Amino acid sequence: MxxxxxxxxxxxxxxxxxxxxxxxxxxxxxxxxxxxxxxxxxxxxxxxxxxxxxxxxxxxxxxxxxxxxxxxxxxxxxxxxxxxxxxxxxxxxxxxxYDDTVEEQLKLMYSAVKNLNDIDKALVFLYLEDKSYREISETLGISEVNSRVKMNRIKKKLRTILNP
CATH class of the missing domain: 1.10.1740.10 (RNA polymerase sigma factor, region 2, helix turn helix motif)
Structure with missing residues (x-):
């Protein structure tokens, strides 16, 4: 090249x-x-x-x-x-x-996110990166509506994991 x-x-x-x-x-x-x-x-x-x-x-x-x-x-x-x-x-x-201490406060969140399936992990990651639902849908190859619905379900799931 x-x-x-x-x-x-x-x-x-x-x-x-x-x-x-x-x-x-x-x-x-x-x-x-x-x-x-x-x-x-x-x-x-x-x-x-x-x-x-x-x-x-x-x-x-x-x-x-x-x-x-x-x-x-x-x-x-x-x-x-x-x-x-x-x-x-x-x-x-x-x-x-790469300094792990910079994101130490997110340790619990990462631990909870690791319990999710692969696609949900990716969706949460993009959401935490402040990507719009449009960008998330383009990146993951799903509809914008689907990305919003999935994110709402994931939030509920994470709340359950973090606050048993």
């Missing part, structure tokens, strides 16, 4: 990498699994990037690819995420240290 495409990808990935970190935190339980999933999502984003048409924002497209990758890998193996060799990819991105 040409250097311009690679530069565009790396720049946008660096600007939006916290999206991937948050998804990794949601679908993993330790730092090794987090790093493995981050690596796999990055590879899948790179493979899919030439097909990105710009019909939506890069971040919306990134959410969709990252969530689909996480959900697919999570379903295949809940214990260990299989990855590809990252060394074979020629570009390097500047990594931002």
């Amino acid at each position: 040409n250097k311009e495409l690679e530069h565009s990808f790396v720049t946008q990935l660096e600007e939006n990498q916290n999206i991937v970190h948050k998804i990794c935190r949601l679908y993993t339980n330790n730092s090794d699994a987090h790093n493995d999933l981050f690596q796999e999502i990055t590879i899948q984003l790179w493979k899919a990037f030439p097909k990105f048409r710009g019909d939506s924002k890069f971040s919306t497209w990134m959410y969709r690819v990252a969530l689909n990758t996480a959900i697919t890998l999570y379903r295949k193996s809940k214990r260990r995420v299989r990855t590809q060799d990252f060394e074979s990819v020629s570009f390097k991105i500047k990594s931002v240290d």
Whole structure:
């Protein structure tokens, strides 16, 4: 691939990498699994990037690819995420240290969210990221009405989990 495409990808990935970190935190339980999933999502984003048409924002497209990758890998193996060799990819991105203490106050919420099914987890994640129901529906491939109904049901379910 040409250097311009690679530069565009790396720049946008660096600007939006916290999206991937948050998804990794949601679908993993330790730092090794987090790093493995981050690596796999990055590879899948790179493979899919030439097909990105710009019909939506890069971040919306990134959410969709990252969530689909996480959900697919999570379903295949809940214990260990299989990855590809990252060394074979020629570009390097500047990594931002992910500080778990920044989101310590959300620990209980993450714990409760982990009890949800994969699609509900993704919906809650996007909701917590202040995405509109329109963006949520585009990212998850469901109707806007369906995303609203699902979110209301999830809120009730989370209240039950957090306040038994």
